[in-house]
Amino acid sequence: MKRSNIVLIGMPGSGKSTVGVLLAKLLAMRFIDTDILIQNHCGRTLQDIVDNDGHMYLREVEEKVILEVKLxxxxxxxxxxxxxxxxxxxxLLENGIVVFLETDMATLHARVHNYDSRGIARRPDQSIEDLFVERAALYKKxxxxxxxxxxxxxxxxxxxxxxxxxAFFSREK
Incomplete structure (x- = not known):
């Protein structure tokens, strides 16, 4: 089966949601944000989930929601x-090409000022800088x-x- 989705990954503040909407318009595709799917699934904000159930629970729900996505x-x-x-x-890779929106900490700090209330799945003692380093390897993988x-x-x-x-899709044919 030919892959038809474009999957955006990257740090909070890298632009996935905003760029995703623009990209969908540009390519006449539909757009979906998995953070919104998670909030709809739980009936709560991401921050509420992290505050009350912890970052690992948020990751569990995220995986469950992702596995239900069939688009x-x-x-x-x-x-x-x-x-x-x-x-x-x-x-996600079964039917999508994965695009990493790479950025640096300086850019993220300039764009995002609400890391503590944004609902980010991270350990309570983990700084955004440490999270950035940890996740960079996963995004590149x-x-x-x-x-x-x-x-x-x-x-x-x-x-x-x-x-x-x-260009990627033309090479994949």
Whole structure:
């Protein structure tokens, strides 16, 4: 079966949701954000889940929700912790190309000011910088395409992804 989804991975603040909407418009695809699916599944915000049930529970719910996603021709913005789930990533790779929106800590600090209330799946004692280092290896492990988002705006990132995905799909035929 030909893969038809574009799966965006990266740190919170890398632009997955915003770039995802722009990319979906650009390519006439549908868009879905797995963080919203998780919130709808639980009937609560991500932060409430982390505060009351812990970051590992959020990861468990995330994996369950990801494994239920059965879509075609969608841009899928994932939560920043989705690469912790080998099963979840395997499922997404079955019908999607994985694009890593790479950035650096300086860019993330400039974009995001609410790390403590954003619902990020991390240990209570873990700094954002430590989380960044830990997750970078996971993002690189699963990425089929990496787009450097440090020096471009969201429209430029969407255009770059569209171009690179088209080239990838043409090679995959």
């Amino acid at each position: 075609n021709h969608h841009v899928i913005a994932t939560g920043g912790s989705v690469p912790y789930s080998e099963r979840g990533m395997g499922h 699963y990425a089929e395409i990496t787009v450097d988002c440090r020096y471009c705006n969201q429209d430029e990132a969407a255009e770059e992804i569209a171009h690179r995905v088209a």
